[in-house]
Amino acid sequence: MQKKSLIPRLIVHGGAWNIPAAYHAAHLAGVRAAVEQTYPQLLDGCSALDAVETAVKVLEADPTFDAGRGAFLNAIGEVELDAIIMDGRTLGFGAVAALQNILHPVSVARQVMEQTEHNLLVGTGALDFARRAGFTELPPEDLLTERELAFFRQVQNDPAFRTHHPFRDGPGDTVGAVALDRDGNLAVATSTGGTARKLPGRVGDCPIVGAGAYADNERGAVSATGWGESIMKVLLSKTVCDAFAAEDAMAAAQQGIDILARKVKGLGGVIGINAEGEYAWAHNTPYMAMAYAEGEGAVNASIRPDAK
Ligand code: ASP
Numbered sequence: 001m002q003k004k005s006l007i008p009r010l011i012v013h014g015g016a017w018n019i020p021a022a023y024h025a026a027h028l029a030g031v032r033a034a035v036e037q038t039y040p041q042l043l044d045g046c047s048a049l050d051a052v053e054t055a056v057k058v059l060e061a062d063p064t065f066d067a068g069r070g071a072f073l074n075a076i077g078e079v080e081l082d083a084i085i086m087d088g089r090t091l092g093f094g095a096v097a098a099l100q101n102i103l104h105p106v107s108v109a110r111q112v113m114e115q116t117e118h119n120l121l122v123g124t125g126a127l128d129f130a131r132r133a134g135f136t137e138l139p140p141e142d143l144l145t146e147r148e149l150a151f152f153r154q155v156q157n158d159p160a161f162r163t164h165h166p167f168r169d170g171p172g173d174t175v176g177a178v179a180l181d182r183d184g185n186l187a188v189a190t191s192t193g194g195t196a197r198k199l200p201g202r203v204g205d206c207p208i209v210g211a212g213a214y215a216d217n218e219r220g221a222v223s224a225t226g227w228g229e230s231i232m233k234v235l236l237s238k239t240v241c242d243a244f245a246a247e248d249a250m251a252a253a254q255q256g257i258d259i260l261a262r263k264v265k266g267l268g269g270v271i272g273i274n275a276e277g278e279y280a281w282a283h284n285t286p287y288m289a290m291a292y293a294e295g296e297g298a299v300n301a302s303i304r305p306d307a308k
Contacts, residue, residue, distance in 0.1 A: 008048075010178075013174075014031045014065050036299055048186055096207060102135050163229075195227070204231075222240045237270065253280035257282040
């Protein structure tokens, strides 16, 4: 792979949905912190793969977001986490789904990629693997927040509630990161607690390669967020990566979101970096929390990046 850029790039998101005003400050601070803590490492020469894992870990540890600590509860009041990490050099990826009691599913996903001959581990198999790989298993309450418990109680017995409603009407803040390193390599990671009141065992777009994330040095890398059942149908991240070949970066992101809306009435957002190192983003939800590194370090964070 030819070196394409000596200036590394990093862009992260903290979910695309109707983020209530009361949560804006925490979302902005969270995505900004992920870039501020990670970008200096990219400047120092760390790999894109290390950078996306680091940035997503910052976001998983932040209870503001629907990933790691702070995740939505499923229909029986439990946290089940999905995550993926992908290496644009090799198209290698690792993913976990319906994983319980682990704070950093993205790191387990990386171990799946690097230590096994598989791509995706689910449920108790993923948890067993995490234990064997030395991850600390936390008591379930450790990943649970008062905010999510209260929301669970509010929607638990509401017959009108649908798991995709938060993307339009109320509280989905999956997290994701895309990086380009000094060697011109791209990587992506996405991590989520999924959707509120999902059925136990439900797996969303996040750990499905091409849906929640895709990275290919020849095209670009993309992380998606939003209503997973719709995102999966159009393999949103791969769709945007493919569009990078013919469109400029922002137009490719918008094309992906237009396809999501037109073909499957989907709701969500994407962030990405094309092979030339140009940032891309688009969303059709009211808000999307995101931040990226400008030039050699300034951080641009926003909650409504498409606002004109
Ligand atoms: N895409 C995630 C899912 O459906 C949710 C989100 O992005 O907030 O599992």
